[in-house]
Amino acid sequence: MMQIQGVDIQPLDGLKVIDVSSFLAGPFCSTQLAEFGADVVKLEMPKVGDALRRFGSITPHGDSLPWLSETRNKKSATLDLRTPEGAELLKALIKDADVLVENFQPGTLEKWGLGWDVLKEVNPRLIMVRISGYGQTGPYSPRPGFGRIGNAFGGLSYLAGYPDRPPVTPGSATIPDYLAGLYGALGVLLCIQALAKTGRGQVVDIGLYEPIFRILDELAPSYHMKGYVRERMGPGTVNVVPHSHYPTKDKKWVAIACTNDKIFERLALAMGVPEWGGAGKWGTITQREAERAQVDEHVGTWTAQRTREEVLSTCESFQIPCGSVYAIDEIFEDPQYAARENIKYMKDAHGDEYAIPNLVPRLSDTPGKIRSLGPSLGQHNDEIFSSRLGLSVQRIAELKAKGVI
Numbered sequence: 001m002m003q004i005q006g007v008d009i010q011p012l013d014g015l016k017v018i019d020v021s022s023f024l025a026g027p028f029c030s031t032q033l034a035e036f037g038a039d040v041v042k043l044e045m046p047k048v049g050d051a052l053r054r055f056g057s058i059t060p061h062g063d064s065l066p067w068l069s070e071t072r073n074k075k076s077a078t079l080d081l082r083t084p085e086g087a088e089l090l091k092a093l094i095k096d097a098d099v100l101v102e103n104f105q106p107g108t109l110e111k112w113g114l115g116w117d118v119l120k121e122v123n124p125r126l127i128m129v130r131i132s133g134y135g136q137t138g139p140y141s142p143r144p145g146f147g148r149i150g151n152a153f154g155g156l157s158y159l160a161g162y163p164d165r166p167p168v169t170p171g172s173a174t175i176p177d178y179l180a181g182l183y184g185a186l187g188v189l190l191c192i193q194a195l196a197k198t199g200r201g202q203v204v205d206i207g208l209y210e211p212i213f214r215i216l217d218e219l220a221p222s223y224h225m226k227g228y229v230r231e232r233m234g235p236g237t238v239n240v241v242p243h244s245h246y247p248t249k250d251k252k253w254v255a256i257a258c259t260n261d262k263i264f265e266r267l268a269l270a271m272g273v274p275e276w277g278g279a280g281k282w283g284t285i286t287q288r289e290a291e292r293a294q295v296d297e298h299v300g301t302w303t304a305q306r307t308r309e310e311v312l313s314t315c316e317s318f319q320i321p322c323g324s325v326y327a328i329d330e331i332f333e334d335p336q337y338a339a340r341e342n343i344k345y346m347k348d349a350h351g352d353e354y355a356i357p358n359l360v361p362r363l364s365d366t367p368g369k370i371r372s373l374g375p376s377l378g379q380h381n382d383e384i385f386s387s388r389l390g391l392s393v394q395r396i397a398e399l400k401a402k403g404v405i
Contacts, residue, residue, distance in 0.1 A: 010037025011366050015192075017099040018043065019074070020081060020090070022050045024147070024174055025131045025208060026103035027070055028181030033099070033188060034073035035359040035368040041384055042071060042375070043090070046078040046403055049377040061350050063374065068348060069356040071374035077384040078377065078405050085404045087113055091122050092389050099188055103131040106141045116203055126201040127191040129184045135207030145208050150176030154212025155219060162234045179211035241288045242267070242299045245325055252308040253325035256299065256315065261285060263320060270318040271302045348373050381405060 015038040019030040027042070027050070034040040044050050056066040080086040091114075094100060100119065102109060109115050116128055130136055133145015134153075151157045151170055160170035187204030195201060213220075218239075222228045230238055237243040242264070245253050258264040261284055265277030276282045288295050303311050308324060315322035324330065331337055332355075344358040359368045385391045385405060399405045 008369070009366050010368060011363070012037040015039065015099065016097045017041070017101065018090070018093050018097045019101045021101050021103040021131065023052050023055070023103070024066070024070065024177035025180040026101045026129070026184070027052060028178055029129055029131065029184035029188075030074070030099075030101045031070055031072060032182065032185035035370065036363075036366075037368070038099075040074045041093070041380070042074045042076050043079045043081070044076060044377060046080055046378070046400075046405060049076075049078075053374075053377070059348075059352065059354075061348070061352070063348070063376075065354065068354055068373040072346075072356070073369075073371050074375060075380035075383065076375040076377055077381050080404050081109075081112055081114060083402075083404050084113075085399060085402070089385075089389065089399075089404070090114060091119070093384070094119055094122050094126060096388070097123065097126065098192075099127045099129065101129045101131075101184065105144055106130075106132050106136045120201065124200060125195060127188055127195070127204065128201070129187060129204040129206075131180050131184055131206045131208065133208050135210065136203075136205045146173070147176045147208065148173040150180070150208030150212055154209035155216055156212045159216075159230060159232055161232045163232045165232075167232065176208040176212050179215070180206050180208050183211050236292065236296070239289070240285060241292045241295050244296055244299075246296075246300045246303040246311075248303050248308040248311055249305060250307045254303060254308055254311050254315075255323050255325055256303075257321040259321075264288065266318045267299070267315075267320050270314050270320060271299070273298075344370055346370060346373050349376065378405075 012033055015033065017030050017033055017038050017040040019027060019040055019042045021027055021030070022044075030038075030040045030042070042050070050067070050071075052070065053064055053067045056064045058064055059068070079089055081090055116130075119126055119128065132141070133143055133149060134140040145153075148157075148169070151160075151173065152167075154176065156170050156175070157167045159167075161168040183206055184204055187206070191202055191204060219230055222230070235245040240257075240259050242256055242258050245255050248254060256267070258267055261277070264282065265274075268274050268277035268280070268282070274280075282288045282291070282295060306314070312322055312324065326334070332343065337343060340358075342358050343355050345353055345355055347353050354373065356370075356373070359370060362368075381396070385396050385399075386393070391399075396405065
């Protein structure tokens with residue numbers, strides 16, 4: 001890690017972020033910034049706090065595991081933005097901030113007198129990240145939205161599952177939240193670069209469904225060109241085969257990805273049927289797609305006669321992309337995860353240890369760092385309202401009595 005006179009340097013040192021978002025998409029956005037040095041203050045409703053505190057598995061001390069993991073490195077202060085005094089205190093914080101993150105339904109902040117038109121006058125250099133179900137514009141913008149809706153409306157849920165069964169949750173209902181948060185963090189970095197050229201802040205506007213739609217490869221171009229509506233294919237993949245999940249002798253599963261003809265030629269050789277590849281009957285993707293079921297059946301029969309480790313070893317020796325279909329307990333035991341330290345063990349304020357996913361990406365010279373798990377509600381009130389805003393002890397007590405903080 002790069003140091004100057006013994007001080008660790010992180011890419012976003014000095015960046016001040018105010019996070020008034022709740023649950024997951026917005027908080028994950030600011031968490032990405034906090035992991036690389038940004039000073040993030042999470043503002044929550046007094047006494048109640050963020051809904052994320054009560055979502056998921058609850059620890060013996062009343063914190064939720066998602067809260068501890070996804071609000072890492074942040075400071076918590078309580079503030080009721082709905083009150084006139086709370087709105088004024090947010091403006092005071094905004095004067096000295098670089099970024100504001102929010103994910104209310106469009107129009108909510110405007111109703112409280114805290115819309116972009118107001119805040120950009122308070123701080124013309126402010127970058128405002130706005131994540132909502134459908135974005136700030138369009139006929140659906142007033143609608144509420146969560147991750148499951150983002151998966152569905154974005155087009156991913158329709159593709160998940162088998163053709164003769166209902167669409168299923170594609171792995172996790174929270175994928176849109178995480179992707180929107182990630183795109184939000186990217187938006188902040190882009191705006192910082194633009195700010196250096198224009199001197200003006202701007203809005204980063206993201207609908208939860210938009211990152212999902214963006215990652216659906218050729219779905220839109222293919223429909224536009226051919227009128228092709230992709231249907232559910234189970235574990236299979238359009239345009240390539242074999243490219244699926246296959247059973248093994250020890251009742252495990254492996255993923256095999258033959259994305260081109262050369263890889264399939266190597267797989268055919270590994271399976272002892274080299275005549276299927278190259279100039280053979282399944283040597284091209286077109287030939288294999290025409291007989292997808294037969295190809296998958298033969299590959300599945302081959303893997304089912306071997307243990308998972310045997311399939312993995314054979315595929316590695318023939319340079320065929322193949323991986324285990326892991327459950328979480330297997331992830332904890334895997335040497336690759338251990339070598340890369342993908343699982344981070346941290347203690348909370350009570351001394352209890354928890355395992356959380358480590359940060360991504362890893363930088364060679366100025367890496368990020370997880371300094372703390374999610375804070376307790378209002379843990380940093382004195383620092384924010386006294387040290388940062390200069391409020392007196394008496395004024396803080398008055399605001400607390402009124403329920404503003």
